[in-house]
Amino acid sequence: MNKHILSAAAAAVLLSFSAASAVQAAQIYPVDQARFMTNARFDFKVELDTVVDRKNIQVQINGQDYKKVLKGDEIYVAEEIDAKGSAIILRDVEIKKPGKYTVTVKSPEGELRANWDIYTTPKKAVAKNVIILLADGLSVGHRTAARILSKGVTNGMYNAPLAMDDMPHMALLGTSSVDTIAADSANTASAYMTGHKSSVNALGVYADRTKASQDDPRQETIAEILRRKTGKAIGVVSDAEIEDATPASVVSHTRRRADKADIVGMFWDVRPDVILGGGSAYFLPQGVPGSKRKDQTNYIEMFKNDGYQFVTDRTELNDAVKGKAPQKLLGLFHTGNMDGWIDRHQWKGNTVKKFPNQPDFTDSFNAAVKVLEQNKNGFFLMLEAGLVDKFSHPLDWTRSVGDTIAFDKVVELAQKYVDKHPDTLLIVTGDHTHSISVAGTVDDNKPGKDMREKVGVYAEAGYPNYEDKDKDGFPDNFAPSKRLAVFFGAHPDYYETYRPYPDKTFNPAVKNEKGEYVADDTYKNVEGGHFVEGNLPRNESQGVHTVDDLVVTARGPRSEEIKGFMNSTEIFRVMAEAMALGH
Ligand SMILES: [Zn+2]
Numbered sequence: 115m116n117k118h119i120l121s122a123a124a125a126a127v128l129l130s131f132s133a134a135s136a137v138q139a140a141q142i143y144p145v146d147q148a149r150f151m152t153n154a155r156f157d158f159k160v161e162l163d164t165v166v167d168r169k170n171i172q173v174q175i176n177g178q179d180y181k182k183v184l185k186g187d188e189i190y191v192a193e194e195i196d197a198k199g200s201a202i203i204l205r206d207v208e209i210k211k212p213g214k215y216t217v218t219v220k221s222p223e224g225e226l227r228a229n230w231d232i233y234t235t236p237k238k239a240v241a242k243n244v245i246i247l248l249a250d251g252l253s254v255g256h257r258t259a260a261r262i263l264s265k266g267v268t269n270g271m272y273n274a275p276l277a278m279d280d281m282p283h284m285a286l287l288g289t290s291s292v293d294t295i296a297a298d299s300a301n302t303a304s305a306y307m308t309g310h311k312s313s314v315n316a317l318g319v320y321a322d323r324t325k326a327s328q329d330d331p332r333q334e335t336i337a338e339i340l341r342r343k344t345g346k347a348i349g350v351v352s353d354a355e356i357e358d359a360t361p362a363s364v365v366s367h368t369r370r371r372a373d374k375a376d377i378v379g380m381f382w383d384v385r386p387d388v389i390l391g392g393g394s395a396y397f398l399p400q401g402v403p404g405s406k407r408k409d410q411t412n413y414i415e416m417f418k419n420d421g422y423q424f425v426t427d428r429t430e431l432n433d434a435v436k437g438k439a440p441q442k443l444l445g446l447f448h449t450g451n452m453d454g455w456i457d458r459h460q461w462k463g464n465t466v467k468k469f470p471n472q473p474d475f476t477d478s479f480n481a482a483v484k485v486l487e488q489n490k491n492g493f494f495l496m497l498e499a500g501l502v503d504k505f506s507h508p509l510d511w512t513r514s515v516g517d518t519i520a521f522d523k524v525v526e527l528a529q530k531y532v533d534k535h536p537d538t539l540l541i542v543t544g545d546h547t548h549s550i551s552v553a554g555t556v557d558d559n560k561p562g563k564d565m566r567e568k569v570g571v572y573a574e575a576g577y578p579n580y581e582d583k584d585k586d587g588f589p590d591n592f593a594p595s596k597r598l599a600v601f602f603g604a605h606p607d608y609y610e611t612y613r614p615y616p617d618k619t620f621n622p623a624v625k626n627e628k629g630e631y632v633a634d635d636t637y638k639n640v641e642g643g644h645f646v647e648g649n650l651p652r653n654e655s656q657g658v659h660t661v662d663d664l665v666v667t668a669r670g671p672r673s674e675e676i677k678g679f680m681n682s683t684e685i686f687r688v689m690a691e692a693m694a695l696g697h
Pocket of ligand 1: 299503504507
């Protein structure tokens with residue numbers, strides 16, 4: 115963040131830069147170019163670079179005093195901590211009339227401007243339910259690999275589409291954030307859940323200049339809007355820690371996604387009717403084995419006392435919804451992130467021995483819907499396949515694709531639900547991409563030991579020999595003799611082995627004495643493998659998110675709005691329109 119004291123002229127020059135500028139000086143929140151919804155609450159903030167007396171600051175919206183448009187109690191901070199500049203803050207305001215708004219701030223520093231485009235929604239809802247299924251990091255490479263492994267290809271024709279392909283509406287989605295073109299899962303999910311772009315690591319807030327993580331200008335999340343305006347039920351499901359960025363985005367306001375213990379408190383504030391995932395460590399009081407809390411709060415007891423049925427494994431989850439489903443359901447199946455499909459069903463690697471009875475995504479989806487659909491007003495469900503991303507970072511494409519197929523099985527169930535309940539909007543998306551690409555095949559039976567020479571491209575690739583004899587849509591063996599050759603374009607140093615890693619997730623790099631990440635020696639002597647020099651800075655331990663567009667597909671009421679190229683915040687708009695939340 116810029117700490118310089120700028121002359122009025124210099125400030126004016128900086129401020130005339132487009133939003134793509136890396137320089138962030140004096141600022142208005144919501145930011146210039148924000149496009150958001152009527153009657154959704156937000157915090158307004160002006161940050162000046164220097165200390166300015168309040169009487170020398172004029173804030174106007176469309177030419178009139180800003181408080182005529184934003185009604186609320188102004189907080190003037192003469193000199194902000196960490197900033198040496200003045201600020202004006204107005205909490206929890208909303209704009210009722212759609213249209214173009216220009217905010218102008220005049221002070222001895224010069225003039226600041228932000229243009230807002232405020233839209234409204236139809237008055238009448240067209241969807242009773244909204245289901246958003248989100249595979250974290252889902253890229254075109256994941257989809258293609260999953261389609262080959264799950265459905266197969268004959269003479270160049272895919273035997274069937276994935277369920278996520280088989281939807282009438284599709285768009286490319288841009289995922290960049292306020293501070294960078296290369297986003298993380300906090301601000302990308304936040305864009306879906308609030309309709310505002312934000313910054314890396316931020317959830318439900320604009321990242322302001324003060325260091326405190328929970329004082330930043332907030333944007334109301336879709337769950338908060340639903341609680342305030344509708345009687346709809348809310349569900350949040352993930353296979354990552356439930357406090358991880360994507361599930362947290364449904365309820366959270368923090369500049370630091372790592373505030374996981376506090377994020378549990380934010381779940382408690384909103385109390386979604388269904389919460390299913392990993393991450394029990396942050397629900398347990400300090401001192402209990404596995405706890406990562408620094409206090410004595412026992413959130414599991416609190417949720418139970420509030421009427422939630424609490425389940426900890428697949429059997430308990432399925433039993434809970436066998437007869438009449440409970441009204442509220444909390445399921446925590448792992449202290450951290452859950453294990454992936456291949457580990458749970460085939461390899462028994464990673465932490466499966468310690469947590470042997472974790473549910474499948476399809477179990478969690480079925481249970482969530484059974485609880486939520488009891489609500490006559492309908493429901494909103496966000497389900498995240500978090501491990502598609504968690505396995506892509508360490509370049510473990512096989513696990514990642516296994517979980518892409520598992521995600522597609524949920525899409526299949528959701529499609530069946532929409533068949534029976536056509537008043538449901540279904541959106542299937544990722545939140546950012548990885549640099550994953552299918553190059554051809556790797557054939558162990560080619561002569562020699564050098565694995566690189568066993569890679570087949572063009573005509574030499576042919577077809578892999580995955581089999582699915584039990585027709586469950588998953589290969590019976592994810593490590594056949596002729597597999598896909600899949601590579602990541604952005605990576606640290608690592609040893610390429612051209613093989614899957616059944617015992618535990620691949621680890622590309624480790625830190626050396628200089629604090630730089632170098633290829634993990636564990637894989638140095640794998641026969642036929644070789645060193646691959648990284649192309650990322652040496653402080654990066656893993657593969658990174660890419661700026662490439664992602665593909666979103668949709669069906670159901672209002673899904674026709676999903677088309678062409680869209681900014682990620684438009685997903686919020688489509689969901690809000692479907693449920694008529696702008697009033
Ligand atoms: Zn990620």
